[in-house]
Amino acid sequence: MTDRGGWTERVRFLEASGGPGSLVPTLTASSHRQCAPRRRRAEQDKKLPITAPTISVKRPTSNRSCWADSHHARQDQSPHSLPLPSPLGLHHLPQSPGGPSYKVRWSKVEPGDLRETPILITNGLHARGYGPLGGRARMRRGHRLDASLVIAGVRLEDEGRYRCELINGIEDESVALTLRLEGVVFPYQPSRGRYQFNYYEAKQACEEQDGRLATYAQLYQAWTEGLDWCNAGWLLEGSVRYPVLTARAPCGGRGRPGIRSYGPRDRKRDRYDAFCFTSALSGHVFFVPGRLTLSEAHAACRRRGAMVAKVGHLYAAWKFSGLDQCDGGWLADGSVRFPIKTPRPRCGGLPDPGVRSFGFPRPQQAAYGTYCYSE
Numbered sequence: 001m002t003d004r005g006g007w008t009e010r011v012r013f014l015e016a017s018g019g020p021g022s023l024v025p026t027l028t029a030s031s032h033r034q035c036a037p038r039r040r041r042a043e044q045d046k047k048l049p050i051t052a053p054t055i056s057v058k059r060p061t062s063n064r065s066c067w068a069d070s071h072h073a074r075q076d077q078s079p080h081s082l083p084l085p086s087p088l089g090l091h092h093l094p095q096s097p098g099g100p101s102y103k104v105r106w107s108k109v110e111p112g113d114l115r116e117t118p119i120l121i122t123n124g125l126h127a128r129g130y131g132p133l134g135g136r137a138r139m140r141r142g143h144r145l146d147a148s149l150v151i152a153g154v155r156l157e158d159e160g161r162y163r164c165e166l167i168n169g170i171e172d173e174s175v176a177l178t179l180r181l182e183g184v185v186f187p188y189q190p191s192r193g194r195y196q197f198n199y200y201e202a203k204q205a206c207e208e209q210d211g212r213l214a215t216y217a218q219l220y221q222a223w224t225e226g227l228d229w230c231n232a233g234w235l236l237e238g239s240v241r242y243p244v245l246t247a248r249a250p251c252g253g254r255g256r257p258g259i260r261s262y263g264p265r266d267r268k269r270d271r272y273d274a275f276c277f278t279s280a281l282s283g284h285v286f287f288v289p290g291r292l293t294l295s296e297a298h299a300a301c302r303r304r305g306a307m308v309a310k311v312g313h314l315y316a317a318w319k320f321s322g323l324d325q326c327d328g329g330w331l332a333d334g335s336v337r338f339p340i341k342t343p344r345p346r347c348g349g350l351p352d353p354g355v356r357s358f359g360f361p362r363p364q365q366a367a368y369g370t371y372c373y374s375e
Contacts, residue, residue: 161179203236208333213234282375339356
């Protein structure tokens, strides 16, 4: 999967006010619980406030990174890192002669089973990481009271809910933060046709196209942005749904528009399409014209120090870089597609922006250019 910096999707897409390469973080408070032990009211009034925000960061396309606290956004020189802010009231905790008498524990709440996976534990002097995410996590240490977590090389699977716990040995408290990625949802089916994937095959197919299975929240967001699709697809939670903007008889009947659901489905036996989610790229996509076969397309990209783009690459370039090309081009999965940002006559024939598809022509058919991806 392509390495990215930090990006975020929220309930609404956030459009950056900066130019290309800028990072625009936004913190939206969802509660005001304190990540510190309970005390008498007089002492509580002195503590630094802490919020439990949803963190939103615009895509990076340079080596600058961003960190944010509950009031300000600043830029940092560490490449592709994202902080989870946690200004704890540490200055009110008792200190022993040997050092701090508390621990701060960061963990990630896994979707579905609500299991918490430890990421990092620190006592203020030493820190230890756990698991794959722990290897990319560190304490920010912006000041002696700072317990914020920094995640380097943010990936699609890093989206989710995080928990910071202050362990004092007497009364422990915690605060939760949500990291959501800004991105784009795209429906996907293989060359064999519709409804070929069980849940696990759909998950693998999205990963092979530089994405992952979309969540229900991501599909809902895409629906509010105009996604109208009449084929049902798997989502990350294991549900099967499809978004309908214009209710019609061949697409679930003439009821109200919305996200239609197929209800519980067997993850191994039942077969549908997939709704994939991808986010911004650290590289770029470009078009190579010509009348190429699929093998010639691979060779053309290699000569330019690139690879044939994946479906997720093309959608990300269309969404975030404004790629607009009225020419069909080969992609790595053998499909032929083209991205349209400004609809116009004789360029797809549809009134809305999107990525158009010619399906899966014969690989030996020399009729298209290719879209290449370069880091």
